[in-house]
Amino acid sequence: MLTSCSSRKAFERSHAKGKKKELSPQDAALLIQMSYRAHLAHRSQVLRCLRDLAVAKAKLKEIRSFFYNISYRRRIAHDSEERQRFAEKIIVLLLTVDALEVNSSPVLCYFRNKC
DSSP: OOOHHHHHHHHHHHHSSSSOOOOOHHHHHHHHHHHHHHHHHHHHHHHHHHHHHHHHHHHHHHHHHHHHOHHHHHHHHHOHHHHHHHHHHHHHHHHHHHHHOGGGOHHHHHHHHHO
16 A cells, blocks of 8 residues: 555546546545545644643742742852752743744643634
């Protein structure tokens, strides 16, 4: 069987000219299969982005709980190693969020299409 990219091109070439022709059952099945696979690929990408977003949210919740803990703040004020670890946690969170690239993410497209 042809790969989806080459089969799609072959399908478009054979059916692009002239009047719209009725699809053979094999061509119809191929078109449905390609569309469904594209849908699954898009959906898995959206779910992966949402999972990464949930991980970033959990990291933020952890950092926030540390920050609002008064005794931990006192420890940070006096212990430079602990302050360094806290700063590294914040950097990891920022890098995680930066890696998400939410503005170009399919998550926004998914929610725009849902609403």
